[in-house]
Amino acid sequence: MSLMQVSNLGKSFGGVKAVDGISFELRAGELLALIGPNGAGKSTTFNMVNGQLKADAGSILFDGKELVGLKPREIWRLSVSRTFQIAETFASLTVVENVQMALLSADHRLFSMWRKAAAYKRDEALGLLEQVGMAAQADRPCSVLAYGDVKRVELAIAMANKPKLLLMDEPTAGMAPRERNDLMALTKKLVTERNMAVLFTEHSMDVVFAYADRMIVLARGRLIAEGKPHEIRDDPKVQEVYFGSGKTFEKLKKSREVA
Numbered sequence: 198m199s200l201m202q203v204s205n206l207g208k209s210f211g212g213v214k215a216v217d218g219i220s221f222e223l224r225a226g227e228l229l230a231l232i233g234p235n236g237a238g239k240s241t242t243f244n245m246v247n248g249q250l251k252a253d254a255g256s257i258l259f260d261g262k263e264l265v266g267l268k269p270r271e272i273w274r275l276s277v278s279r280t281f282q283i284a285e286t287f288a289s290l291t292v293v294e295n296v297q298m299a300l301l302s303a304d305h306r307l308f309s310m311w312r313k314a315a316a317y318k319r320d321e322a323l324g325l326l327e328q329v330g331m332a333a334q335a336d337r338p339c340s341v342l343a344y345g346d347v348k349r350v351e352l353a354i355a356m357a358n359k360p361k362l363l364l365m366d367e368p369t370a371g372m373a374p375r376e377r378n379d380l381m382a383l384t385k386k387l388v389t390e391r392n393m394a395v396l397f398t399e400h401s402m403d404v405v406f407a408y409a410d411r412m413i414v415l416a417r418g419r420l421i422a423e424g425k426p427h428e429i430r431d432d433p434k435v436q437e438v439y440f441g442s443g444k445t446f447e448k449l450k451k452s453r454e455v456a
């Protein structure tokens with residue numbers, strides 16, 4: 198059964214139809230990649246789902262509730278978490294304190310309580326860090342962590358909200374190939390363990406083809422293809438918008454390997 202049903206979603210900026218009536222669904226336990234060339238409408242779509250942009254048209258039905266018109270915080274309260282392109286943690290706090298802050302917030306407590314609440318749900322926070330392989334670094338300040346480790350902490354923070362849906366905007370941007378694979382393998386593990394859905398945008402085709410269960414492809418605001426990675430790889434419409442006629446993902450990959 199679908200967890201989220203997007204129908205005829207649209208958004209214009211002045212005369213530009215950034216997203217032009219797209220429809221797709223997302224099921225629980227599914228990693229769905231949103232791809233497309235620059236300016237295709239990925240960020241606009243993503244930001245309509247998380248509430249940062251209000252759709253002009255259409256509907257986003259999530260777990261039976263309409264998201265269009267809700268504020269980001271209200272959407273978050275419906276168990277929709279997100280991670281950011283630029284890793285965002287509080288550098289002056291330790292790893293475990295960052296997760297404790299997220300638990301405070303998920304429990305509707307005020308941040309001003311924090312001074313009195315340094316022990317707040319420490320064990321639960323450590324449990325979340327365990328799930329992302331960061332328990333051993335719990336008491337280190339976030340400021341000293343390697344970038345890949347910050348991304349893991351971010352995942353633990355996102356899990357504090359017990360998400361049914363996790364939104365990831367270019368999760369592997371700025372990472373080396375090995376780190377990318379580690380992060381996506383971890384994401385896949387969390388998806389399986391929690392039966393959580395993930396919607397992610399991604400420029401790295403290697404990541405998308407290796408980890409997405411399904412993909413949707415946008416071009417100039419329209420949804421031009423939808424399917425499993427092998428179906429998308431062979432779709433001539435997709436090849437066309439990415440590379441112009443005559444080129445393929447395989448050829449692109451080979452030319453990168455040679456370079």
Ligand SMILES: Nc1ncnc2c1ncn2[C@@H]1O[C@H](COP(=O)(O)OP(=O)(O)OP(=O)(O)O)[C@@H](O)[C@H]1O
Nearest residue numbers: 210213214215233234235236237238239240241242
């Ligand atoms: N705030 C805005 N004001 C005006 N035009 C915008 C705004 N945001 C996006 N656009 C336009 O909407 C279209 C879709 O942009 P969007 O950022 O959603 O694409 P994208 O697929 O995320 O691109 P990229 O991969 O380059 O990030 C583009 O033509 C863009 O210039």
